[in-house]
Amino acid sequence: MNGxxxxxxxxxxxxxxxxxxxxxxxxxxxxxxHALLGAWARLHFVENEGMAWGLKFGGGFGxxxxxxxxxxxxxxxxxxxxxxxxxxxxxxxxxxxxxxxAGAVGNLVDSLFYGLIFNESYPYTTMVAHLFPTGxxxxxxxxxxxxxxxxxxxxxxxxxxxxxxxxGGEEFEFFRPVFNFADASISTGVILLFIFNKRFFKEPNQExxxxxxxxxx
Numbered sequence: 001m002n003g004x005x006x007x008x009x010x011x012x013x014x015x016x017x018x019x020x021x022x023x024x025x026x027x028x029x030x031x032x033x034h035a036l037l038g039a040w041a042r043l044h045f046v047e048n049e050g051m052a053w054g055l056k057f058g059g060g061f062g063x064x065x066x067x068x069x070x071x072x073x074x075x076x077x078x079x080x081x082x083x084x085x086x087x088x089x090x091x092x093x094x095x096x097x098x099x100x101x102a103g104a105v106g107n108l109v110d111s112l113f114y115g116l117i118f119n120e121s122y123p124y125t126t127m128v129a130h131l132f133p134t135g136x137x138x139x140x141x142x143x144x145x146x147x148x149x150x151x152x153x154x155x156x157x158x159x160x161x162x163x164x165x166x167x168g169g170e171e172f173e174f175f176r177p178v179f180n181f182a183d184a185s186i187s188t189g190v191i192l193l194f195i196f197n198k199r200f201f202k203e204p205n206q207e208x209x210x211x212x213x214x215x216x217x
Contacts, residue, residue: 001091006081009095010102017106017181021147025114026131030123033151044151046178047121067111067142074108077101092192093200099189106182110146115139148178 028045036043049063081101084094119133129138139145152175162168193200 001085001094003082003085006085006094006098010098010105013099013102013181013185014106014109017103017185018109020149020181021106021110022131024149025118025121025129025147027128028121028149029125029128030121032124036150040152040154042151042153043149044178045121046148047145048148049145063111064142067108070104070108070111074101074104077104090200092196096189096193096196096200099185099192103182103184103186103189106180106185107146111144112142114144114147116141116144146180148180148183150180150184151178 024043024045028043030045030047033042033044035041077097077100081094081097084097114137116137116139117132118129118137119135120138121127121129154175158171
């Protein structure tokens with residue numbers, strides 16, 4: 001797989017991710033939810049100040065550290081993917097690396113710029129954000145919040161059995177996290193790497209036919 005095809009693939013993923021985030025940010029208020037494919041698949045707008053899947057890390061200072069870490073990882077990943085292409089790694093491995101890289105870039109864009117280009121989104125109101133607002137954005141550079149929207153509560157309003165350790169009797173929901181296309185891209189790349197790891201790094205077959213067997217046959 002050549003560099004141009006990989007670059008186009010990465011750009012496509014980032015474009016889809018950002019298009020979805022712009023649509024949600026400009027049309028949904030925080031907490032707004034609409035069915036996507038029945039009750040178990042929904043669009044649900046939340047903003048994530050931390051890591052993937054809604055995890056948080058160390059307040060405002062932690063946010064800066066996390067964003068700088070993402071930036072460093074993306075820069076490092078650029079050289080890694082170039083190396084994978086140059087060394088002619090398995091195409092499947094390169095695709096997985098591109099999925100992870102593109103997802104990381106997609107979320108990095110939010111962290112770097114969304115605070116500057118959008119105004120605040122307010123929960124449970126009819127007010128939605130605007131692009132390039134006259135009063136300025138809701139946060140400074142490096143402090144943007146990542147937009148999440150995919151929510152799949154396959155099992156909702158359930159409860160753990162009373163005999164269940166620790167969480168007995170408490171509410172249970174599967175699948176609880178709200179995520180975005182970039183998160184899905186990263187997760188898909190990682191999962192495929194685990195599943196097809198042996199195929200991607202399979203040693204070439206060096207077995208040489210035994211001349212005596214060939215002659216006897």
